[in-house]
Amino acid sequence: MAFTSWRGLVGCIKPTMRPGGLEELIRMLPEGIGVIPLFLEISEGTTAEFKRVFTYVEPLVAKLAGQGCDIIHAEGAPPFMLLGYKGEARLLAEWEKKYGKPVFTSGTNHVRALRALGVKRFVGATYFTGKINEIFAKYFADAGFEALGMEGLSTPFENVGQLSSHEVYAHVKASYLRHPNAQAIYLLGSGWRVLPIIDMLEQDLGVPVVHPVPARCWEIQRRLSVRQPVPGFGRLLAEMIAG
Numbered sequence: 001m002a003f004t005s006w007r008g009l010v011g012c013i014k015p016t017m018r019p020g021g022l023e024e025l026i027r028m029l030p031e032g033i034g035v036i037p038l039f040l041e042i043s044e045g046t047t048a049e050f051k052r053v054f055t056y057v058e059p060l061v062a063k064l065a066g067q068g069c070d071i072i073h074a075e076g077a078p079p080f081m082l083l084g085y086k087g088e089a090r091l092l093a094e095w096e097k098k099y100g101k102p103v104f105t106s107g108t109n110h111v112r113a114l115r116a117l118g119v120k121r122f123v124g125a126t127y128f129t130g131k132i133n134e135i136f137a138k139y140f141a142d143a144g145f146e147a148l149g150m151e152g153l154s155t156p157f158e159n160v161g162q163l164s165s166h167e168v169y170a171h172v173k174a175s176y177l178r179h180p181n182a183q184a185i186y187l188l189g190s191g192w193r194v195l196p197i198i199d200m201l202e203q204d205l206g207v208p209v210v211h212p213v214p215a216r217c218w219e220i221q222r223r224l225s226v227r228q229p230v231p232g233f234g235r236l237l238a239e240m241i242a243g
Helices: 021-028 047-066 077-081 085-099 106-116 132-142 157-162 165-177 195-205 212-223
Strands: 008-016 033-042 071-074 103-105 121-126 146-152 185-187
Touching: 008 021, 008 047, 021 033, 021 212, 033 047, 047 071, 047 077, 047 085, 071 212, 077 085, 077 106, 077 132, 085 103, 085 106, 085 132, 103 106, 106 212, 121 132, 121 165, 132 146, 146 165, 165 185, 165 195, 195 212
Parallel strands: 008 033, 008 071, 071 103, 121 146, 121 185
Antiparallel strands: none
16 A cells, blocks of 8 residues: 555545545545545436446446555445445445445445434435436435435536535525424535535534535545544534444
């Protein structure tokens, strides 16, 4: 292992080429954890494209395993959630057996984070609209949760990173207030740049927020046996909750 990755090395498969999520993760991770990113180059954000690019994921898993990564994180909720919760689990088990490395997805990461927080029902927010949100909700239902809502914010896929965090805050807050018995808020997707509103939402609404980037940092740490809290991005990461 390279000296610069003395606490562990994670390989990340990024679904798009858009900047943002990768930089945010690297800044959050404790010193000594290395990151090797590879990319799928999704650009349209359609169900058809998610299905089409899925065949390119396994070669990237193999490449990262060959680079000696301790763990592999295949990011992007939509491609894997389209397989369903059980279908995804079968595929990950096959890859782990074949390549000898732990592999987790955005979906399994979010399930683990919600369970660690003791959440049974939540309200979700996404930057997708239409039936794909029903697929997301079913994925979580099959994992044992009740998604009280999976509220989409309509915006062109290529412009997600330009959404104002204040606009997202208003969308998420309105979604939560329609479902006040929700135990948590779930933000699907790393594309929107909304880290500054996570603590604000938790303080204002009194429930934990699961966002992909802090949840990713949390699980990478726990899988590498690192326990370094990172404040400012929600309770999950600030307290390094066990799970």
